[in-house]
Amino acid sequence: MTSSATTVFAAHLLAWYDRHARDLPWRAPPGEPPTDPYRVWLSEVMLQQTTVAAVKPYFRAFTERWPSVEALAAAPEEEVMAAWAGLGYYSRARNLVKAARAVAERGGFPDTETGLRELPGLGAYTAAAVAAIAFGRRAVVVDANVERVVARLFAISEPLPAARKAIRTKTAAITPDDRAGDFAQGLMDLGATICTSRDPKCLLCPLAGDCAARIAGDPARFPIKPPKKVKPLRKGMAWWIERETPEGAMVWLVRRPGKGMLGGMRALPDDGWSARGDGIGGEPGEPLGLVRHGFTHFDLELSVVRGAAPLGEGEWWRIDRLDEAGLPTLYAKAARLALD
DNA sequence: CACTCGTGGAA
DNA sequence: TTTCCAAGAGT
Numbered sequence: 001m002t003s004s005a006t007t008v009f010a011a012h013l014l015a016w017y018d019r020h021a022r023d024l025p026w027r028a029p030p031g032e033p034p035t036d037p038y039r040v041w042l043s044e045v046m047l048q049q050t051t052v053a054a055v056k057p058y059f060r061a062f063t064e065r066w067p068s069v070e071a072l073a074a075a076p077e078e079e080v081m082a083a084w085a086g087l088g089y090y091s092r093a094r095n096l097v098k099a100a101r102a103v104a105e106r107g108g109f110p111d112t113e114t115g116l117r118e119l120p121g122l123g124a125y126t127a128a129a130v131a132a133i134a135f136g137r138r139a140v141v142v143d144a145n146v147e148r149v150v151a152r153l154f155a156i157s158e159p160l161p162a163a164r165k166a167i168r169t170k171t172a173a174i175t176p177d178d179r180a181g182d183f184a185q186g187l188m189d190l191g192a193t194i195c196t197s198r199d200p201k202c203l204l205c206p207l208a209g210d211c212a213a214r215i216a217g218d219p220a221r222f223p224i225k226p227p228k229k230v231k232p233l234r235k236g237m238a239w240w241i242e243r244e245t246p247e248g249a250m251v252w253l254v255r256r257p258g259k260g261m262l263g264g265m266r267a268l269p270d271d272g273w274s275a276r277g278d279g280i281g282g283e284p285g286e287p288l289g290l291v292r293h294g295f296t297h298f299d300l301e302l303s304v305v306r307g308a309a310p311l312g313e314g315e316w317w318r319i320d321r322l323d324e325a326g327l328p329t330l331y332a333k334a335a336r337l338a339l340d
Numbered sequence: 341c342a343c344t345c346g347t348g349g350a351a
Numbered sequence: 352t353t354t355c356c357a358a359g360a361g362t
Contacts, residue, residue, distance in 0.1 A: 043358085044358065045358095045359095046358090047357080047358040047359095048357090048358065048359045048360075049345090049346085049347090049356085049357055049358085049359055049360090050346085050347075050348095050357060050358080050359095051347090051348075051349070051356090051357050051358095052357085052358080053348085053349075054347070054348065054349085054357085055358090086346090086347075086348095087346080087347075088345085088346030088347045088348090089345055089346055089347085089359085089360085090345080090346080091344095091345065091360075091361075092345095092359090092360085095360085095361090120360095120361095121359095121360070121361090122360085123359060123360045123361080124359085124360090125358070125359060125360085126358080126359075126360085129358070141358085143357090143358045143359075144356085144357065144358075144359085145357085145358070146358090161341075161342095162341095184358090185358090188358055191358090192357085192358085197355080197356070197357090198350095198351075198355085199351090228355090260344085260345085261344090261345070261346090262345090262346080263345085293346090293347095294346085294347085295344095295345075295346060295347090296344075296345060296346065296347090297343080297344065297345080328346075328347090329346070329347060329348090330346085
């Protein structure tokens, strides 16, 4: 799907991007040489299903602590997991370490989309994005922003997810041979700031004159989304187990199994609410309170109770340094509740 | 294709 | 307060 000519869409978009590109820590200004592939890759993985605002502090912390892919490859996995705590989708952190070690082993990042695609954690989107942004390759980059912009641009009336095939074809048709990375970032910036999911700012849009959905009069209607299903409510229990020592108060922490919910992360011992048979069990103790936490596909009501003795395999952790334990948000909430 | 896998900010 | 959803990947 190569178009030898730069499309009118690409010309309009690139002209807009040159003036309005967002200033992001992992991004080189338009026209300047591409940034370090490590920084591009790291930011793209962090940005998967995650907002720019949430990523910024983590990106700074990671690049300061591990300035290169070699440094990250040499890091203990548990330290990386703890540093990722709070960012969500923890399989990304596990795959990040695997990919870093593979890259260090082979002496650098693959510089093609196909090569990048073989690294763990790099799917169709991320491989294309890194190939285009870090290596100047022509790649068809489709994320949720591009999906929305292109669905509107061509007024694609087929509902998702079936529409993705047509959206990809259209995106390929308007992707230029040169500056594919800037083009992709331009489409994403446009989607993030102008062609937003709700209340698109068509008056400010550089593609308004080309947009079939706007001409049709109801751009926000696209893309057509399938109805969403109801989130079930699960209930669970977790134990807050303290011990006094000469060094201060300690709490008993376990590490969750490598796969599944919050996989590989430190946690409070629980009763297996995540429904994978990994609960440790124990006797209900003095109730400390209730934590409500929303996951992607269910809500959890976690009852936090005091426990007397350690449950399962774990470690005593100094409560005054609990912020260094790398607890995912669910358990950070539980700890806050127990300590209040 | 359908489902799992987090989180926090915006409206 | 609830709902929506964001630079998706893996199975």
